[in-house]
Amino acid sequence: MVGNKFLIIGTFLYCCSFTSFSQSIRKGFDEMTDQEISGLVSAFYDLRNGPDIFNDMATYHANFFNFDNTADPTRQDLHFNLPEEAEREIFLAWHRMMIFEMEQAVQEINPKLSLGFWDNSIYQSSGDELWAQNFLGSFDTNWTLNRNFGQGGPLPTPNQISDLMNMNDFFDFSNELERRPVHRGAHVWTGGAMPTPLSPRDPAFFFHHVFVDKVWHDWEEIHQSSSFIATSLLRYDGTYIFDGEVLPAVDPNDIKDSRVLGVFYGENGLAQLDNYIVSNTYNPEEIFYYQYTIEAGNNFIVPPGAVASIESVNEVNLVPGFEAAAGSSFRASIDTQILPIFAPSFQFSQRQTKPYPYSDKLFEAIVWEEGGDLLNDEPIIISASPNPFRDTITIKLSEKKDCVVEVFNQMGMPVKQENFQNTDTLVIKDLYGLTSGLYVIRVSDANGNLLVVKRVVKL
Template identity: 40%
Template structure:
């Protein structure tokens, strides 16, 4: 039986409803939610293209290896001062979600649990959902190209013990160990490789399923923080700022906020909750005060926090709507306001059942949905998009590095590979723009080699990879004159 325990509205609907988020498994979305999500992705590519802007940024700052230049990936365990993998992707999803909620306040980006949902014929890939984008945006997916994580692998990762700051030296416990194993392991890498195509490269955010996958990564991080660090005090990341979210980046005339990654280690700072098994619990949370531009939750022009979920929403246990705050909670089925919930005088709060979504159910008919409004806007590909060799194959050494120098670059007839130490064995592989291997050779007991080009390589850009014992030492672009 559908129940609504309280309906309270104080001049609420004169204000725009813009939102925070209850994120759920995509299988718990209504049909109308799925359509709205798909249409929002399409809509955001008309005009200022946020989908492509985020993808290009992700590509351009993907990883610089051991370098003073800040980047998004591969910073652990050698460069903890640059570690922003979890926090950066959390803000990326939030930025995308906030833009979508300007289109429809009930949109939230769902998650795809790839340890359970592993079929290429899953409803995830239906043409009225994520399958819609493959041909329209030329994503080149090849579902099943790799291995997805098993539930046991997820359990093992999530069982990584936490620790207080500073990080431990044992190498098998603590936040940095967890973050490194997540980023480089199958729980993160698996879906990128399994989907393949654009999803397998540095421009992977061009594939909308990227956001569902990273929604799951973010959910797991949230669960790990609560389970492993709840009784161990505060953890502090070394980095105090993030690329894109450093108060200098401008998109479509708006300067994005400055965000300390440590501040958003708790996803509730962004007003984000994860629902599971038909239950969303909203607790230990204070709704943002309307007009407080210093609050990250309002940095993207959010005025009213809106939470929408098809199933039970339980609100209480220190959930507060303070004076001046605006909050809207909506369910298709049931809302419970339990002890610990408080809407202070002077706040604007509403809780309601979505009758529009319920009506077709009452009539025992299938839910009526809007049509998908798609587009075929090609991405403007350049050379940087084509060099994604092993983009998510994080096999480079995570201990002491061997410095590799390639010269001259550009080259004409030969190129030199110089190592700063002699290795028992190493391999040099060179790829053309299509990913085809044009040169491959193994060397023993050397610290330098000269590779002679056989004069039939056309001028252009190539990729050189130097590896030893299946450990990548360097991947770089080289230019043949």
């Protein structure tokens, strides 16, 4: 057929039909077909109707968001561990498992669907298709997400992503990615639940974190040096039960390569499947679906007894390095009819209104950075002393400003606020009544723009 291509180099056996559950070729939301969009939106509504994986993940994420580690430096949490706290760093691996868990839940409903990603270094308008009512727009009203686009801070630039790719040290890379606009930007720009510990309530969280995961995937392809000191993950430690099933125990070092999970990324019309052995670990048949060109080779292997298929609307190339061994079951196909992504019996779910319950965690302050101007990365705090402190702490700025200083405890609750005018020395007194532990100092200018945050310890 004109415009379609099927090039095969290798040997394999065509297989009969199986109950199909797919692995993933994730693509940008702009490359998803209308049928994929409709199917994914429908699956999200089904998953909220029960058991509610969105609320379960959001609650877990909030409960383990960020801890004071002064009492136990090895205690795990999910966010904002510094490079010198490498034994606690699980941010990238944990979120990789979280989006994989969500994707598996989606595929139980529709096996040919994968999560998409939102490249917010390119798509930066509330008028983008991602926010249309037939896509993620309907969730804002139906789930009371209260998005507030563009009010909370800038989205990343392509140059900022390039700068990340040039970083050599993994812990520096992870810390910079998490705290700066490549990760932070979409959370604060979207607003509503997204810049809070309950951010997984919003389906946009998963499109954003698939993009963050892709950035890590691309960095690892270049540097091959991701490394975790931790050997287990919160939630994925073999003890957590959701919907009657115990979630698997995962060592973060075992998932440094997304291909271990059968996850690949398609971009600009090409998905390259390589360095992967079909194992059927998660699914009895691994189906890789992408409407554009799929190229499988460079040690993509279907061993004896394994079951896999590759499906495209346009082109499939099986190139040197592809192998389907004798005794394997492999199928490659091109189908210009996109609609068969759904089984004949598939029913779209109704978009039901289902507000989330109220939670104080929607109003917790999040510390995105350790020092540095949030907007232009120029240092503004010269010193915060003494740190640790007992009764008084002095913040020294690089220039005189009118500003407001707020102090928050480790639960995000405000415990002190003072206003200062035309000064570069901020003296915060009468702190003796505070309990020992970690506190956050937040400095804003007279217009309410956040200038800097600083973590300090009360003795």
